[in-house]
Amino acid sequence: MGEDTEARLDRIRGGGPARRHNARTIAALTTNPGCARRAIMDAAGIDKARLAAHIGFPSQFGQSQFALARGNAFEAQVKADGCAELLTLLRERLGLTLPEVAYTDLNEVGGNDAPKLRHRQTRQLLTRTDDPGTLFDHPLLRLPVGGRQVYLEPDLIAFQWKGQYHIIEIKSFPVIDGQADGKKVAAAAIQSAVYVYAMREMLAEAGISPTVVSDNVILVCPKDFSNRPIATFVDVRKQLTVLRRQLSRLTRIDELLDLLPENLSLSLDRDPADVAFDLGCIEARYMPECLETCELARFCRDEAKGSTYVMGRAVSEDLGGISTVDGALALARGERDPAPDQVEAATLLRQAWSIRTECLGSAA
Amino acid sequence: MSVLTSLARVHAYELGRAVPIATRRHVHVSDRPLVFVPLSMAGEANAPLACLVGSTPESPTMLVVPQPRNRDLRFRFAESLADVVLAYIDSFTMSMEQDRDQSVFTDAPQLVVANPSAAAFTRLLGRSTRLRRTDGPYPVAPSVPLLGRWLTYFAELTERPGSSTMLVMTTVLAAHWATGQSPIEDLNLAALVGWIDPWEGLTGPQAAAEAEDPLRWPPAGPATDPTFDNEVLAPLIRAYDLAVDDAGRARAVAALEQALHGQMEPTWRLLWRAIELMRKLPPGSSVERRWLRDRHQFTRQVEFWRDGGPPQPRRDHAVAAAQRLHWLERELEEYTVDRAFDDDLVMAEFRLSGEAFVGRVTWRDPTRLDTSGRRRRLRPHIVVATTDPVRLEVGDTVRSAVRPNQTARIVALSSPSPADPAHTDEPTSTRPVVEVTLELSGGMGRSLTPEPGSVPELGERLCYSSLVREPLRPVPFPSREQTPWTHGGPPEEYVPTDEDAGEDWS
Numbered sequence: 001m002g003e004d005t006e007a008r009l010d011r012i013r014g015g016g017p018a019r020r021h022n023a024r025t026i027a028a029l030t031t032n033p034g035c036a037r038r039a040i041m042d043a044a045g046i047d048k049a050r051l052a053a054h055i056g057f058p059s060q061f062g063q064s065q066f067a068l069a070r071g072n073a074f075e076a077q078v079k080a081d082g083c084a085e086l087l088t089l090l091r092e093r094l095g096l097t098l099p100e101v102a103y104t105d106l107n108e109v110g111g112n113d114a115p116k117l118r119h120r121q122t123r124q125l126l127t128r129t130d131d132p133g134t135l136f137d138h139p140l141l142r143l144p145v146g147g148r149q150v151y152l153e154p155d156l157i158a159f160q161w162k163g164q165y166h167i168i169e170i171k172s173f174p175v176i177d178g179q180a181d182g183k184k185v186a187a188a189a190i191q192s193a194v195y196v197y198a199m200r201e202m203l204a205e206a207g208i209s210p211t212v213v214s215d216n217v218i219l220v221c222p223k224d225f226s227n228r229p230i231a232t233f234v235d236v237r238k239q240l241t242v243l244r245r246q247l248s249r250l251t252r253i254d255e256l257l258d259l260l261p262e263n264l265s266l267s268l269d270r271d272p273a274d275v276a277f278d279l280g281c282i283e284a285r286y287m288p289e290c291l292e293t294c295e296l297a298r299f300c301r302d303e304a305k306g307s308t309y310v311m312g313r314a315v316s317e318d319l320g321g322i323s324t325v326d327g328a329l330a331l332a333r334g335e336r337d338p339a340p341d342q343v344e345a346a347t348l349l350r351q352a353w354s355i356r357t358e359c360l361g362s363a364a
Numbered sequence: 365m366s367v368l369t370s371l372a373r374v375h376a377y378e379l380g381r382a383v384p385i386a387t388r389r390h391v392h393v394s395d396r397p398l399v400f401v402p403l404s405m406a407g408e409a410n411a412p413l414a415c416l417v418g419s420t421p422e423s424p425t426m427l428v429v430p431q432p433r434n435r436d437l438r439f440r441f442a443e444s445l446a447d448v449v450l451a452y453i454d455s456f457t458m459s460m461e462q463d464r465d466q467s468v469f470t471d472a473p474q475l476v477v478a479n480p481s482a483a484a485f486t487r488l489l490g491r492s493t494r495l496r497r498t499d500g501p502y503p504v505a506p507s508v509p510l511l512g513r514w515l516t517y518f519a520e521l522t523e524r525p526g527s528s529t530m531l532v533m534t535t536v537l538a539a540h541w542a543t544g545q546s547p548i549e550d551l552n553l554a555a556l557v558g559w560i561d562p563w564e565g566l567t568g569p570q571a572a573a574e575a576e577d578p579l580r581w582p583p584a585g586p587a588t589d590p591t592f593d594n595e596v597l598a599p600l601i602r603a604y605d606l607a608v609d610d611a612g613r614a615r616a617v618a619a620l621e622q623a624l625h626g627q628m629e630p631t632w633r634l635l636w637r638a639i640e641l642m643r644k645l646p647p648g649s650s651v652e653r654r655w656l657r658d659r660h661q662f663t664r665q666v667e668f669w670r671d672g673g674p675p676q677p678r679r680d681h682a683v684a685a686a687q688r689l690h691w692l693e694r695e696l697e698e699y700t701v702d703r704a705f706d707d708d709l710v711m712a713e714f715r716l717s718g719e720a721f722v723g724r725v726t727w728r729d730p731t732r733l734d735t736s737g738r739r740r741r742l743r744p745h746i747v748v749a750t751t752d753p754v755r756l757e758v759g760d761t762v763r764s765a766v767r768p769n770q771t772a773r774i775v776a777l778s779s780p781s782p783a784d785p786a787h788t789d790e791p792t793s794t795r796p797v798v799e800v801t802l803e804l805s806g807g808m809g810r811s812l813t814p815e816p817g818s819v820p821e822l823g824e825r826l827c828y829s830s831l832v833r834e835p836l837r838p839v840p841f842p843s844r845e846q847t848p849w850t851h852g853g854p855p856e857e858y859v860p861t862d863e864d865a866g867e868d869w870s
Contacts, residue, residue: 060578062590065598070407174409176491177678225409225492288546311373312546318370325374332371348716351753352367354795355715358722359708360384 005148008257009044014267018045021150023191026143028293030190030246036256037284038294043148043253046266048295054268055276057302059295071172078170078220078229083135086168089220089231090159102134115140115151126158126165126199127206135159135168141198148253154195159218167195167217175221175230185219185234192217193239197247215240259283288312320345366713369542377544380567382559386540388707389645390699392528392655394474398452399424399635401478401628402485404586405432406593410488412441413588413597414624417448421636428624430604430617439504442493446511453514457666463656472655472662475518475530476639478553478584478631483522483532485586490515494675513675517665520676523692526654526699529661533638540645545572554581557634561641582627584634589627596623648706654699682851683844690839701833705765711827718755720762720829721800723748730819733812742812744804744819745775748826751795762802762828767818770807772828774800802828 010018025042032038041048052059078086082103091097107113109121118140126139136159141152159166169192173184196217200210216233223230264278279299286304288311290297301310306325308316322328322345330336331346332353338346369385376383396419405411411432418424425448429441452473459470477483494512496504521529538550543559549572550556558571566574575581578589588597600623604616680688704711704720714720727747734743756762760774780796809815820826847854 060576062594064406064588064590064593066405066593067407067590172407176409176488222409288548291548308370308374310546311370311377311544312548315370315373315546318367319374325377328371328374329378348367349371351795352371352716355712355752356368356371356709359387359712 005254005257009040009253012040012264012266013044013046014265014269016047016268019047020045020153021145022153023194026145026150026152026194026243027187027190029145030243031293032285032287032290033246035285035290036259037279037282037296037300039253040256040260040282041266041296043145044266050268051266051275051279052296052299055272055279055299057296057299059298061295067172074172074222074227074229075170077227079137083137085229086135086220089229090218093218093231093233103137104134105137106140107138119151123202123206126160127203127208139199141195141202143194143198143201145247152194152198158195158199163212165199165213167192167199167213168220169195169217170220170229173221174224175232176224180221188219189217189234189236190239190243192219192234193236193243196236197240197243256282286310320348322349366716368709368713368716372542373544376542376559376568380544380569381562382541382543382568384540385542385709386645386703386707387709388648388651388703389642390539390648390651390703390706390710391531391536391642392474392647392651392658393531393639393642394471394528396420397474397476397531397639398449399476399632399639400482400486401584401631401635402482402489402586403588403624403628404485406587406590408432410485410492412438412445412489414628415445416625416628416632417445419452421633424632426621426625426628428617428621430613430620431601439508442489442508442511443505446505446507449511449514450507456662460663463660466660466663468656468659468663469666470659472529472659474528476635477530477532478635479534479551480532482584482586483519483530486515486530487519490517490519491678495678509675510669513669516676521658521661525692525696526702527658527661528651528655529658533635536642537638540642543572544568552576553584553631553634553638557638557641561637581630584631585628592623592627648703650702650706654702681844681855682847683841686851687841690841698833701831704829704831705833708827711829714829714831715752715827718753719831720827721748721750721752721754721756721798722825722827723750723752723800725820725822725824725826726799728819728822730814731812740812741805742808742814744808744814746772746802746804746820748800748802748828749797750800751797754798754800756800756830760830762830763832764820764826764828766826767807767820770804770818772802772804775803776801800828 021042029038029042041051049059049061083101087101104125106118106122106125109117119142122136122139122141126136139154139158141154143150143152159168169188171184171188173181196213196215199213203212204210215235215237217236219232219234220229221232222228261278261281264281266275266278268275276299279296280303284300284303286297286300287309288301290300294300304310307323308319308325308328309323316323319328320342322331322342327336328349331338331342332349334350372383372385398417398419399421400415400417401424402415403413405413412427412429413432414426414428416424416426425444427441427444429437431437456469456471456473460467461470462468475486477486490512492512493504493508494516496502496509496512498504498506498509518530521527522532534551534553534556537556537560538547541560543550543556545555545559552572552575554575555572558566558575559568562568562571578591582592583589597620600616600620604613604620607613607616704714711720715722725746726749729745731742732744734741754777756774756777758774758777762772762774763770764772776799778799780798782796804819808818842848845854
């Protein structure tokens, strides 16, 4: 990526430090890869929550301090004393026979936490395949996203044993009688897949086969209602396929930027109405699922008023891809002649409308 | 979803209020439901924080756990909740009646919660309390494991398609109305009720927008608003922790109660408002029959535990799981057919998919005899003209809810012809007409002349469909001792262990 792009993105952000991508934001990209607005905001490192508040659509993504405290406490507990508890688990799950395992924290390099340095250190250590067994905490990985190198600040441990790496993800949602919340497991799986992917990329650069990183990640969660950890293998092959496809599909940021007005800026120093106008110049692809993952979703929902997809993709599919509420109703009532590609949809809509009206009588 | 409900959604969007997708109520609504609004502490597996519970809108019982991480306080909460829930359940075990050869309680309990998360919370609260012991290392009050069994009972029945033992309100409302928002947004009870029955002077979308503001409408739970957690709850819990004497603790508890009441009370009111909305809908005719099944289920469960039956295991064994799945599938089929027969608007789905049609009788031969066999048989023919998109074929069997004992076989289908206004309900309709010739058998008496009224009259409007309501029959499954090796062989007998009983709840 050229200096131009970097400068352009900085200008769009309009000062202030850039927010880094993390596994969570990359995972979110894969849920709605067609959204140029999100791609640009993430590439420019924009604080979407503050932007949303600035233009009058505050997001509701607060995190409870109770949840944070619980998450941190559980992680600290599992990692305490050189990951003693974690090792006990690994011995059971991997049939690990080693009496001792080394622990390396890559959080900083000799007191320096500059990303470049940390990444180099990570690469140096992780490309050694003769290691007898080491837990690596906080390795710093790097991944090209939309033509831009992104550092990942993972809060994970990569465990190397017998020449194979396992990604270990610690989450504080419980596994009760062998079952956990499906949504949370899915989110953890896609995030772990981002790490597996990034690590494989890094090893590939060093000429090491990607199969060295196992596609079975180890998910560590509290067991039942207790604080005791339990480890479960999660196969992320499917997530890796999705991720690979979506990342390759992500339009290059340069190409997206070419479509935008030269002086576009989302700076929080500007008047909210102007920012909202500029935001409207970047194409979005709103769907209700965005409400759960994107801080700007309420703005986009408001902008999408009158379209059928604000009610969900299933609705617009059911209606034969007719994209506006007015259009669908006009076709259903027979007030508008369908375009050639709408004939089939229009017939179904008219039938549905007349059966519905008939059933409801005057109540319709 | 379907074309009809999606069309209803865009219509609701245009109108700015929800529109019906059912003309009948398909669930039973108790005269005295137990409404339960639980709140949990964020980040914990299943830490109750507070709840409102009760069977009359005016007088809920409020329970609060001042320090949700304290195990003793949690069990005290479970004990107090058990007092309310068990007294409520007991009140249904006073009178019985005879249903054929079985005794059944005259009514059964019904638990009402706001949304699927509240149902999941209820299930977990049941799971975390039902395996406790009243003796041994971590004894609890006898009512606690009993509460757990009943909460598990309720929660498990939410999966049963035709059961009304536990109503999950957002699910129930969304099955009867379509809003102009997405199903994800329908999970917000306040927004959903706002679309259906907006408060004074507001449109549906305005009410829904208000409902998204946690200051006006605190979340229906069990998860609390994170800002409330950080700004209100955390300082209050800290005050409780720091209190040095009973008076201080009492003050802290009072402050917590007031704050938490403010978070739960709006949901409490919404739930009763939603119950009223449901009561206004006329019930489908099969609702009572399904509720009778709920009553039998309740009766069996009471007797099973009275006779010393064990709590529900942590997991079903293979045979029980297969049986359960089988019943769920059968009940889903049955419930679908029941609803269609009860409700024109549900039947409309099948008309649109071509599995059902509505039309008028345009020709009849009520005394037609089939003489092809050795005995002559009464097989009247009728022709029904319909504008529905029929996708049935000659030879298919259809039935009408009006004459359930009569089957009709399609013997001829005309090709669609331009509409004849005389034969359709809508004079302006331009939809093509299909003439369906039906051969009737059954439900006409024993002689070769049909009983009066048993053959549809000329001009009679009828709905025929290929839907069949088959009675639920038990299917042979192996006994648990004969679980095949493919399913792990016979499982060990489940005995609640000390480990289950003393399980951490932290």
